[in-house]
Amino acid sequence: MSNLGLQIRQAAPHVDPVVADYAKGYLEHLSTATQDAVQSKQLSLTDEVTFLKSLLVSAGAEESKISPLADELLKKLNLQLSENQARLEVTGDTSKRLLDINVLKSHDNKANINTSLALLGVGGDIEHQGRQIETRVDLKKLEKAEKKIAKKVAKRNNKFVKYEASKLINQQNNEDYDSFFLKINPLDFGSGAGKSKDIKIDTFDLYVGDGQRILSDAQLTLSFGRRYGLVGQNGIGKSTLLRALSRRELNVPQHISILHVEQELRGDETKALQSVLDADVWRKQLLTEESQINNRVQEIEKLRSEFNEESLEVKKLDNEREDLEGHLQQISERLVDMESDKAEARAASILYGLGFSAESQQRPTNSFSGGWRMRLSLARALFCQPDLLLLDEPTNNLDVPSIAYLSEYLKTYPSTLLVVSHDRAFLNEIATDIIYQHNERLDYYRGQNFDSFYATKEERRKNAQREYESQVAYRKHLQDFIDKFRYNAAKSQEAQSRIKKLEKLPVLEPPEEEKNITFKFPDCEKLSPPILQLQDVSFGYDKNELLLNDVSLDVQMDSRIALVGANGCGKTTLLKVLMETLVPIKGYVSKNPRLRIAYFTQHHVDSMDLNTSAVDWMSTAFPGRTDEEYRRHLGAFGITGTLGLQKMALLSGGQKSRVAFAALCLNNPHILILDEPSNHLDTAGIDALIRALKGFSGGVLMVSHDISVISNVCNEIWVSEEGTVKRFDGTIYDYKDYIISTATKAGVVKRH
Template sequence: MSNIGLQVRQAVPSIDPVVADYAVGYINNIHQATEDSVFAQQLDVEEEVGFISDLLKNAGGDAAKVDKLAQSVSAKLLEELKSNQAKLELTGDTSKRLLDVNLLKNHASKRNINTSLALLGVSRDIEHAGRHVESKVDKKKLEKAEKKIAAKVAKRANKFVKYEASKLLNASEDANYDEFFLKINPIEFGSGAGKSKDIKIDTFDLYIGDGQRILSDASLSLSYGHRYGLVGRNGIGKSTLLRALSRRELNVPKHITILHVEQEITGSEISAIQSVLDADVWRKQLLSEEKKHQDRIQEIEELKKEFDEESLEVKKLDNERDDLETHLQEIEEKLVEMESDKAEARAASILFGLGFTKESQQKPTNSFSGGWRMRLSLARALFCKPDLLLLDEPSNMLDVPSITFLANYLQTYPATVLVVSHDRAFLNEVATDIIHQHSERLDYYRGQDFDNFYNTREERRKNEMREYENQMAYRQHLQTFIDKYRYNAAKSSEAQSRIKKLEKLPVLQPPEEDKVITCKFPDPDVLSPPIIRLQEVSFGYTPEDLLLQNVDLDIQMDSRIALVGANGCGKTTLLKVLMEKLRPLKGYVTKNPRLRIGYFAQHHVDSMDLTTSAVDWMSKAFPGKTDEEYRRHLGSFGITGTLGLQKMQLLSGGQKSRVAFASLCLNNPHILIMDEPSNHLDTAGLDALSDALKNFKGGVLMVSHDVSVIDSVCNEIWVSEGGTVKKFDGTIYDYKKYILAAADASGVVKKH
């Protein structure tokens, strides 16, 4: 069709060229199909033009202008179709085969509009039966155009929306760390100076992958230098929010650097300390550029010797050298600004605080377990000092000494921190503000740590409930009067007045009730002492390399013991010796012959068959009860309703933990030995666990990093360090002070 390209651009002048060109080509193909005797009979012009109309509107075109264009194009195509069919009836010409109309039908379906926005959403330009034409699309230009389309769609709706990009852009090809870092945080020389580093994102929606909305008309406000604790129940979408921020899917200003500690690093032959140094990609890139510029300047000086001083070649080389020296000065200023010369000492200090000895800092990263690699990820983030540091449950992989170091480090962190955590003590030390995510919204509690937030939120909820109940009572009062006097002639005007009042009252919703989670460990029968005792126990896998020496530990029916210490110092080994899974090289383990022990393993999920339900798994692992009895038992740990009948892989981490708690109680244990029971539990789950352990009539020995749970449950602190285990004289908070004093004496704890 003549001038169709001009008509499209006049109707939708602001549309992206990629979409406009595709629309023009599509219309021309329809026009060509009208000339074919076979395809013309199958062609539905109005449906095809309607598809293009929807496409242009979805890409940002004005609805009125697009509809006008569609009517004009449709009328011309129908006229030409009618004319061509009349000619073909006379000539019988069936030689033209310009376009497979089934392809048009396929891509005209409503479900393909989004993919067609991205050039049909296929990896080839045109598809034909039996023949393929490889794509000649410039992928870099396409990627740039796609970003513009997505930005316009989001801006028009003033929302964060998902945008399905072209499949020509292979999303599965993940960029390496350096490329991803520089994509999210491009190096800027001076352009960010003086700009505010506060973050303010108004009225956005956020969805998870399956289309479920987790935030609606939400606003995110982060003041630079504040440390925010993001709290909410399990599964509410806190990690999704952090991920959207870390990828700039939410509109964070480009001059603000972002780093997200999300997963463990991939192991390699690079040493731990070099891995931390390489994490600062800016420094790494700048040092590389600095060396290249210096080498080139030196090369230019050598080249100049080969030419006459007044020659054109020398002038060109001088100009190049001047440009290099200017850029070199910018690089050196940037390196001074980031204190590049102090980098190695700072990296070593951070690693030491997170539990890496001087020797282990030189080990390759592939020699560390998953937990230690997570620590490396955390160390890399702290070393980079981004403007916005995003931490997702950082304490889950850390021991008490490392958590103490991290909390102390973050207290003087100069930029913005947003941390997801359920560790109350950690949030009390770190957070300057709390953000509560619930009911598809974010509520702010400014200037409050977790305890203050918890009290304020409860007071706020009570006030909302009071207001709701008062309004409901007032509504009922008005309604009672209306029902009584609506048809009373003397009182009808008063009844009408109350009807108007009732209509004007704001509609209040009852405040959201926190889901109550319960845990209850069954009371064991009484045993006479000794219950279980270690006497002069030493253990090692070889006599020359002992992990534990001369350990004396006594657990009674009323014991509440917290076993703390750095990771790798033998805590889990001691638990296995207690349960006689490991035999000591020296000393004795004595216990009451009737003693039953319930053991909660740190990696308890590994022993579960997640493809079955909790009821089925328990009936196989601990037979002897009916399904109803198993369901009732699970209910005492908060696994109520149909949760016990779902496949366990569908349960949250906290729900799986509660299934494990329920299973270890089936033999009515006298002693509970628990290795990191607080991992994956939200605030309600932690409260339930603490209450259950306090009310348990047997003894408790717990390895935990959660200071709040330890303080709530335990009255004895046992410390594993220096190859032995000894009772600590003081509370868990006294132990934290002891750790900080030791770190301060060694020079680990420093201001940034």
């Protein structure tokens, strides 16, 4: 590997000398790697050489000249590694000259060059396992080179951090969970000891894949041990920010472990409990290594007996055993720290709290529906207890009992939590701070839950509006004086003074306007009772296993009923019986012959033709009106202007839900039967839904997990459990206390 500097200079004569020196030093460090590093996939020489190639091209080198040099260097490095292996076999050398792949990661992406260089500059030296090797590059010159390269990349891309969501999601989907976990959270003994786990990322821009900027000159500060609620309108980029953090697209320190729950678990034959245990890849890997080392130590003992005590082979075996026993001690200490012996009991407790019975915990994961697999993903994350836990709408697939358990569990979460949620009651329970994402920036409301944040935000907005109006009035006062006396000889000096004052005033920007979203369910004529009744209804897909048994329920024109209970207990089945899409085995359903019902379920959103506009879809699915009438009706649900004319694929989840609400209400219903109506709605949408339901002239029966929606709309609570449905004597908060009390008695959660 001699004459590296000359070779690089000849192939890239126009590159800054500091960058060339950096590349030379980097390659010399690579030459210290051993064969073991490559075989154990701790180091990929191809990836590292590719990174250097992209670095030099970004700094001004011609790719046609750099590519042959890169190929030649890769051959030499592979040859040198082969020689290292041969030397090890002869000498029994056990020194660990492995490059830290945690530092040399993800260099093949040009957009990551600035981040990668910053990582390499930390601490002055490139980290190695076992011993430190002083860098041969002048750090001041290196810093200058980093800034130059970063400036070029930023200028070319017109951005600082580019996050391509679809590419990275596919990247995770193409990797197995263990590989992706270790890529994001490499296992490194003692690397985080004594280091702060606070996160502070200064002045970054964040773009989504199509070039749309979602954050500009933003700062992200997360204090270890705090629980942050990330809120903002639908489509503002909250989920994108979480994904960028979870893949270290933003510069999160390497010693901070991260786990993101955003998609359901892939099903296979693994049992649910074992799936949760396997989620802690560090524990799984340590246990595997512990077993392998113990087996190898036993083999060494047998092999030693075959050789003379003074032989070279015995010396090599003793050296190997000494290294193995030292590593085994590290593994044992790490397993004790993570309380590995209590893992199975803790995993079972988490699963039970999220609704998995002891029997279902032994079922294979591919036997669960999508919603239950999402719960498994959540259970796996809670079991791992990463330093930074990222949750994206965790309550969407949970019932009220599971949400109650989750909120109690998270109240004592020992590390940092960042959660995206529109569930006010949930955020009020668990959040210690609120981060408000809007207008390409992040605003912090420290020490506040959602309700106090909402009040403070509104007060800030009013103060900003008053200040803006005051400044406008002051400007107008100055301008009026100037216009009146500009050409008056006696007053001209005063006019000039006011002109200077006006010029020095800062540029005015009006406060951000809150988007006022409205829903309006159409009024309906009154009907005489009975409106809709169930009388002693029993139903089951199997007559021997009834989901509903002797259920009686009465819905009136003024009803506001919330149906709650654990998932799988028959709530949705009950709604389908009411709608007469399922026929009861026993009992009967009676309803007023003139009754019109609107039934909302997430299925209606999923079944839309997203390649058409909302107006075209409604005219096809519900014909009989003009386009103008459809647009006016959509406007009553916040789909105004051109939103009704653009493809629904471009609408957010909340906007699609509004289209579904509008479509269902075209027949002026007397009764609204709603299955999880608040899913995918942001805070403004939920507020609009609450107002509309409270003002609706007909009856409402809803299945919902959102406690704030239930408490604001419903005056009756019906609980589905143990095969029957009964009225609960109390409010939704009383029901939540009942759930927590039951879980506390069972030892699943601890009351705080």
